[in-house]
Amino acid sequence: MDIKNFGYGSLDEAIKALNKDSTTITGSVKLSGGDINEAYMLKLSNDKRVFLKSNKSKETEFFEAEAQGLLAIHATKTIAVPQVLCGGNDSDRGAFLILEYLDNVGKVKGYWSIFAEELANMHKADAVNFVKAGKYGFLNNNYIGSRKQINTSYDKWVDFFRECRLIPLFENAETYFDNSMIKNINRLLDNLDKWLLEPERPSLLHGDLWSGNFITGNDGKAWLIDPAVYVGHAEADIAMTELFGGFVEEFYHTYADSKLLGYGYEDRRNLYNLYHLLNHLISFGGSYYDPVIRIIKYYIG
Structure with missing residues (x-):
C-alpha cells in the first residue's frame, strides 16, 4: 500500500x-x-x-x-x-x-451481527493485491504486538503457517523446551498438513483479533484497530477471537452463515492459537507455558 x-x-x-x-x-x-x-x-x-x-x-x-x-x-x-x-x-x-480520533458513542442495534457480517465480507474480499507473489503472506513484514511478524509469500497455507508463524516463534521460545519436547515440536511441524486445510479463498486477516483490537466508532459500529495483517485462512482470525473471550454468541452465529469456517474447524482452532500463545510466552513469560504444551501434546498424542 x-x-x-x-x-x-x-x-x-x-x-x-x-x-x-x-x-x-x-x-x-x-x-x-x-x-x-x-x-x-x-x-x-x-x-x-x-x-x-x-x-x-x-x-x-x-x-x-x-x-x-x-x-x-x-x-x-x-x-x-x-x-x-x-x-x-x-x-x-x-x-x-x-x-x-473516534468519539465514544453507543452501539447500534445488531452491533455484533453487523460486526460479524462486515468481518466476513473482509475475509471474502479479493486479497490478491496484498501479497507480492503466491497466495499467502503480505507485501511486507509487520508486527504482532511489538514482535516482528514474518510475511514471506507461500503458495500453500500450511507452508506459510509453518515457516512464517510457528517456526520463528518456536525458535525464539526454544529455552523453554527440553530435548524431548523439541522432538515433539518437530513432529508437530512435520505433520501440520494432517490438520490444516487450504481455504476456498485466501483472506486478508486482521491478524491479532482479540477484544482489545476493535472499538466502537463514530457510527456506533465496530472499527478494527492495531492490525497485524496478512493473507491467510479466515479461520485463524476467528480462532483468535475465541482465545481470550470478549465476543458474544450473536457474533459467532452470524459469522457461521458466511460458510468461511470449514468442517472440523474446532479441531484446528487451538493450532491457530498456538501462534498467539507462543508470542505471549515469549513476551510475558511462563504462565503461558502450560497452554502451549497442552496444545502440542493434543496434536501429536
Missing part, C-alpha cells in the same frame, strides 16, 4: 503539515488501553482532535507497518478503520502515528 505523510521530523511539523497552516497542539489527554505504546488525544488550535500513538523504543517503520495494515483493511471497503493521517519520529516522543 502507498504510505503517504510519513517521515516527519517532529510532532509539531506533522501537525502543521497535516492542516496546511500554523495549527498547533493546545492540549493532550493521555489515554489508557495499550501496554506497548503511549496514547493521547491531542487538542489542536483549530478545534480539531486527533489520536496520537508514540513509542520511544521503536523506529518509524514500526508505525508504518501499522498504517499499512489499516490501509489494507480500508482498501477492502468492508469494515471501518481509523483514517491514517501521518507519522514520523519526534525527539521527545520517539516514533509516532497520528490517526483519526
